[in-house]
Amino acid sequence: MIKSVSDTNxxxxxxxxxxxxxxxxxxxxxxxxxxxxxxxxxxxxxGCGKTTLLRCINRMHxxxxxNKYKGEIIYNNQNLLELDDITxxxxxxxxxxxxxxxxxxxxxxxxxxxxxxxxxxxxxELEGRVEKALKESALFDEVKxxxxxxxxxxxxxxxxxxxxxxxxxxxxDIILFDEPTSxxxxxxxxxxxELMYTIKADVTxxxxxxxxxxxxxxxxxxxxxxxxxxxEFNSTDIIFTKPVEKKTEEYITGKFG
Amino acid sequence: xxxxxxxxxxxxxxxxxSFLAACLGLFWLGFILFSVISNGLSSxxxxxxxxxxxxxxxxxxxxxxxxxxxxxxxxxAVIIGVPIGLLGGTFMAEYGRNNKFAxxxxxxxxxxxxxxxxxxxxxxxxxxxxxxxxxxxISGSIALAIIMIPVVLRTTEDMMKLVPWSMREAAFALxxxxxxxxxxIVYKSSATGIFTGALLAIARIxxxxxxxxxxxxxxxxxxxxxxxxMASLTVSIYQYAMSPYTEWQEIAWAASLIITLSILFITxxxxxxxxxxxxxx
Numbered sequence: 183m184i185k186s187v188s189d190t191n192x193x194x195x196x197x198x199x200x201x202x203x204x205x206x207x208x209x210x211x212x213x214x215x216x217x218x219x220x221x222x223x224x225x226x227x228x229g230c231g232k233t234t235l236l237r238c239i240n241r242m243h244x245x246x247x248x249n250k251y252k253g254e255i256i257y258n259n260q261n262l263l264e265l266d267d268i269t270x271x272x273x274x275x276x277x278x279x280x281x282x283x284x285x286x287x288x289x290x291x292x293x294x295x296x297x298x299x300x301x302x303x304x305x306x307e308l309e310g311r312v313e314k315a316l317k318e319s320a321l322f323d324e325v326k327x328x329x330x331x332x333x334x335x336x337x338x339x340x341x342x343x344x345x346x347x348x349x350x351x352x353x354x355d356i357i358l359f360d361e362p363t364s365x366x367x368x369x370x371x372x373x374x375x376e377l378m379y380t381i382k383a384d385v386t387x388x389x390x391x392x393x394x395x396x397x398x399x400x401x402x403x404x405x406x407x408x409x410x411x412x413x414e415f416n417s418t419d420i421i422f423t424k425p426v427e428k429k430t431e432e433y434i435t436g437k438f439g
Numbered sequence: 440x441x442x443x444x445x446x447x448x449x450x451x452x453x454x455x456x457s458f459l460a461a462c463l464g465l466f467w468l469g470f471i472l473f474s475v476i477s478n479g480l481s482s483x484x485x486x487x488x489x490x491x492x493x494x495x496x497x498x499x500x501x502x503x504x505x506x507x508x509x510x511x512x513x514x515x516a517v518i519i520g521v522p523i524g525l526l527g528g529t530f531m532a533e534y535g536r537n538n539k540f541a542x543x544x545x546x547x548x549x550x551x552x553x554x555x556x557x558x559x560x561x562x563x564x565x566x567x568x569x570x571x572x573x574x575x576x577i578s579g580s581i582a583l584a585i586i587m588i589p590v591v592l593r594t595t596e597d598m599m600k601l602v603p604w605s606m607r608e609a610a611f612a613l614x615x616x617x618x619x620x621x622x623x624i625v626y627k628s629s630a631t632g633i634f635t636g637a638l639l640a641i642a643r644i645x646x647x648x649x650x651x652x653x654x655x656x657x658x659x660x661x662x663x664x665x666x667x668x669m670a671s672l673t674v675s676i677y678q679y680a681m682s683p684y685t686e687w688q689e690i691a692w693a694a695s696l697i698i699t700l701s702i703l704f705i706t707x708x709x710x711x712x713x714x715x716x717x718x719x720x
Binding site: 240242245246247269270271272273276277279280281283285286287295296299300345348349352 | 537603605606607608609610611612613614615616619623624627628
């Protein structure tokens with residue numbers, strides 16, 4: 183069943199990935215390929231390891247001691263788990279978090295933050311990139327007159343779109359979304375889903391979601407995880423209409439989780 | 440008597456005694472403020488700030504040397520104490536957050552905050568004043584800095600820990616190295632809190648006398664040489680208030696009023712900033 187996925191344009195190839203916090207593995211034998219410029223959703227009950235898997239992809243676990251990766255995640259013909267310079271990797275693989283994480287600075291500076299880290303100083307280029315990122319994240323019309331105001335003045339949904347704009351501004355290959363709408367109201371959620379749908383023309387999206395309807399609405403591929411293992415991975419249509427595994431079907435139909 | 444009535448009576452009694460305790464505390468604070476103001480206000484004049492010490496019996500005289508000495512000693516205490524406290528707090532909140540040594544230092548700082556200041560005075564006397572061959576201003580600054588460090592360190596640590604981890608992760612996720620995350624994101628988020636902590640630490644040392652008695656000691660003349668004994672307001676108050684001369688005692692009252700009002704001002708400023716900054720959280 184993985185074959186049907188991997189014959190398309192693969193950007194990330196995960197092979198026999200295992201992840202350990204301390205002794206026991208929280209992820210076991212994960213094999214999947216992420217297709218470029220598509221949305222891949224990771225679903226499963228709480229504690230199944232979907233966020234853990236997401237955070238392997240940009241090596242976020244490196245911040246905390248006592249973790250260990252095994253296996254490989256191939257990106258640009260390299261196993262990214264063996265890279266030494268992860269700051270470069272992170273500018274290529276962005277992340278949007280569960281709660282909005284607007285930095286304590288102006289809207290404009292929030293977006294230029296990642297660009298300045300990459301060494302872009304030219305003012306007109308920065309301005310152009312800010313406008314482009316804000317337009318892509320459907321925030322431009324709402325904030326164009328208040329770019330120099332603190333980002334904390336925005337609503338939660340606007341802040342989350344600002345975080346997406348900030349991630350987009352550095353022109354990454356992949357953006358990882360960790361339950362990006364779980365703290366938002368339905369209208370803001372709809373805006374963000376719509377936005378993900380448009381930006382997938384340029385970037386690959388991997389999204390962790392608790393909300394099965396959300397996965398069904400927006401994703402092209404869905405991975406169902408349970409107890410640290412990848413149970414089933416296929417196109418979203420198949421996962422939600424005729425899953426192969428019994429566990430998947432039980433989860434989709436709400437029998438557990 | 441039924442249980443409800445009993446509870447009500449206990450409740451009223453508890454309320455009464457805690458109210459009484461609060462009144463007792465506030466009464467002395469009010470009493471101190473009242474006597475300092477009533478005694479000090481009449482002795483405040485321009486000469487207090489412009490003239491140096493005069494011998495008793497001749498009238499006049501001021502505390503210019505003590506004001507300047509106090510400013511110099513406090514200035515160097517801040518220059519030494521705030522950066523060390525800030526960096527120590529940064530280490531404990533960031534790099535050492537999973538580190539047993541850092542937790543130990545943090546606990547030690549809590550103990551040091553309540554260490555009697557005279558102990559710090561005698562400590563600096565032993566390690567600095569004696570080797571340097573006599574009382575000097577900079578030893579006073581160092582003694583005060585030692586008092587400041589744990590206060591600044593703990594507030595910095597607490598304020599930086601208040602910044603949510605997801606904020607740091609968001610910066611890491613954009614490819615920021617740790618030192619930039621700390622300076623550009625964490626310091627920026629906690630700046631007001633850290634600043635207020637430093638301000639309260641300054642208020643804490645502004646009224647210290649004991650550590651200065653053993654270090655900067657006193658001087659009847661104006662000096663800006665930090666290797667010489669240096670006058671300070673608190674030590675001058677101690678000296679003038681203990682003297683048998685009325686005009687010296689009056690100057691001590693005036694100086695007490697000024698130092699009390701300055702500390703009050705710094706403390707209130709600190710509280711106002713905290714309230715203004717954290718009112719939404």
